[in-house]
Amino acid sequence: MDLIYFRGCMGRERVPEIVRATRQILDHAGVSYSILEDEECCGSVLLRTGFREDAKEKINENLNLFSDSRLLVSCAGCYRTFKIDYPRLFNVKVDVIHSSHLFYQLLEAGEIQIKGDLKVTYHDPCHLGRHCGEYDAPRKVLEAIGTLVEMEDHHMNAQCCGAGGGVKSAYPHIAEKVAQERIKQALNTGADILCTTCPFCKYNLKSHRIKVMDISEIIANLMGVPRSTKIN
Amino acid sequence: MEIIEDPMIRELKETVKNIRETSIKNLEKLLQRVGESFEDNDIEFYIAETGEEANNIIYDIVKDEKTIAKSKSNTLTEINLVKFLEKKGLEVIETDLGDRIIQLTNDKPIHPTAPALHFNMEEIADTINEKLKVKVDANPEDIMNTIKSDVLRKLEDVNVGITGANAVAAYDGSIVMVHNEGNIGLLSLKDTHIVVFGIDKLVSTLEDAISVAKLETVYATGSRVPSYIGVVSGPSKTADIQKILLKNMYGASRVVAIALDNGRRKAPPECLWCIGCGTCITSCPIYNVVGYDFGYKGYLGGRGVAFTNFIEGERASFDAGIYMCTLCSRCTTKCPLEVPIADIIEEVRCKVQRAGYKLDAHENIKRNIKETGTPFR
Incomplete structure (x- = not known):
């Protein structure tokens, strides 16, 4: 089955480093995939902010583009939307996999080898964790890379980064305050890196106090580099 | 072990979920049934479609x-x-x-069961000293005792006590009220006791009502x-x-129950499962940084702003902050009833948006997506 890497609006325009890293990993592992040059919005931001009719129009267009392909996404928001909202609104099943899950599969299959001695803490994106129940794959990847240390609130109890639901765009100061609370929890773990699996989270959690990285960036950085190499 | 992990409490939670649903x-x-039961029990009963109707019924009783x-x-x-x-x-x-502290300070509550949590001791003492013309030190016991004596003195001349209810048993015609201070006991012993409750507080039996009240307490207070x-x-x-048969021994000679609709019938069922414990509020990342500006009157946090609609x-739900929620669903995982608050908020946002209450930031994003396929310019 064809694999389309659906980059998502954040990946395309705000945090392209996630797309770059993800493509490096896919290429390295020999995964064949395509990119939609005319990729547009998945519909998530419209659905979350009360524009359901506009979202449905967009989703209808997207469904024609995807046909029967399998979708790979970097964004927890895209993931939830394809996984839950597309079926709910259009009674269609979308075959979608989140990048963290694919990375775990590649790791398990030996298609990528990574070793490191990083101390990492993991932020569960709400749309991946609580909404879709995906907690394990990113953690298994991180455990392979080094030491995973949990924050005070994790898995189902994880604190939100503050960006979701249109809050980042409408109330940036609130989003920022919520992010600071999460950063405090991350700092308390003593981790070198705060890892997440959603570009919205990465974008909003950005801090000068701790390095915030998408899981793809951590993997791409460590692929094929000597064991003890640290990420700056 | 946290009390909510207690196997008996877990079982109670499942029981209450079933009761509420x-x-x-x-x-x-x-x-309909509660009306018949109240009649059997000699409780006067009214259904108020609106708040105004409820107020008028009450005023008619207390006007003298x-x-x-x-x-x-x-x-x-x-x-x-x-x-x-x-x-x-x-x-x-x-x-x-x-x-009472909030009444004296003219502020508004920040939590359904702990309304004055946001004042420090000095602020409370200053207010009491000014309003009650006393000289109280800023320590909790003196503050409590001063307010207690003042309220008790005033209660001597009071004939009517008005309370809410935590659950109402339709088949038994029983009203269940939870309190720690003893104040509801005092009020229910006045000559006339008026109880106002949302129609969503109804359950079948007294046993069900007690289960609801107990679970609410566990989640609200940890006790x-x-x-x-x-x-x-x-x-x-x-x-x-x-x-x-003689009426009017120690307690009320007249009990009046008022069931309030005020839009509740329009709400999705899940929104009415709520037992009012406030767990969604204390677990909300937005409420924790914004406070009661994310809410309407006593209805705070995500479920509160949705219910407001x-x-x-x-x-009102726009003003209460319907667009402030990140839809993170932390509330739902903490809520004993697992009320799908984010889903309800999404629904309400559609209504609110269609009514013309929307934010420029979201409107711009919608337009950008329409014109260029991306939220960003």
Whole structure:
């Protein structure tokens, strides 16, 4: 089955480093995939902010583009939307996999080898964790890379980064305050890196106090580099 | 071990989920049934479609009074009873300590069960000293005792006590009220006891009502039980003299129950499962940084702003912060009823948006997506 890497609006325009890293990993592992040059919005931001009719129009267009392909996404928001909202609104099943899950599969299959001695803490994106129940794959990847240390609130109890639901765009100061609370929890773990699996989270959690990285960036950085190499 | 992990409490949670889901499903039947039960129990009963209707029913009962007293109740806050009665020239005494402090400071509550959590001791002492013309040190016991004596003195001349209810048993005609301070006990012993409750508080039996009240306490306070769970199923009565029925012994001679709709029937069932424990509020990342600006009256946090839509309309839920929620669903995982708050908020946002209440930031994003396929310019 064809694999389309659906980059998502954040990946395309705000945090392209996630797309770059993800493509490096896919290429390295020999995964064949395509990119939609005319990729547009998945519909998530419209659905979350009360524009359901506009979202449905967009989703209808997207469904024609995807046909029967399998979708790979970097964004927890895209993931939830394809996984839950597309079926709910259009009674269609979308075959979608989140990048963290694919990375775990590649790791398990030996298609990528990574070793490191990083101390990492993991932020569960709400749309991946609580909404879709995906907690394990990113953690298994991180455990392979080094030491995973949990924050005070994790898995189902994880604190939100503050960006979701249109809050980042409408109330940036609130989003920022919520992010600071999460950063405090991350700092308390003593981790070198705060890892997440959603570009919205990465974008909003950005801090000068701790390095915030998408899981793809951590993997791409460590692929094929000597064991003890640290990420700056 | 956290109390909510206790196997018996977990079981209770499942029981209450079932009770609430069934009750809301059978709401109309329970509403009809409770009228019959109240009649059997000699409780006067009214159904108020709106807050205004409820206020008028109450005013009709208390219009000859100078002062009445009330307990803490989101439903009474919802209908603006205090302001309404004050406008009519009555004095209203808040008997809940936190609410009384707020009444004296003219502020608003920050938590459904701990309304005055945001004041420090000095602020409270200063207010009391100024308003009650006393000299109290900033320590909790002195503050409590001063307010207690003042309220008790005022209660001597009060004939009517007004309370809310935590659950109402339709088949038994019983009203269940949870409190720790003992104030609801005092109020229910006044000559007339008026109870106002949302129609969503109905359950089938007294056992169900107690289960709801107990679970609410566990989740609201972390204690297994409150100091008091009061049950009122009729006026005070005795038949000790030759089996002749006499009313008005120690307690109320008149009990009035008012069931309030005020838009609740328009709400999705899941929104009405709520038992009012406030767990969604304390677990909300937005509420924790924004405070009561993310809410409407006593209805705080995500569930509160969504509920606001049904009782007060699109404008009110917009003002309450319907767009402030990140839809993170942390509330739902913490909520004993697992109310799908984010889903309800998404629904409400569609209504609010269609009514023209939207934010420029979101409108721009929508336009950008339409024109260029991306939220960003």
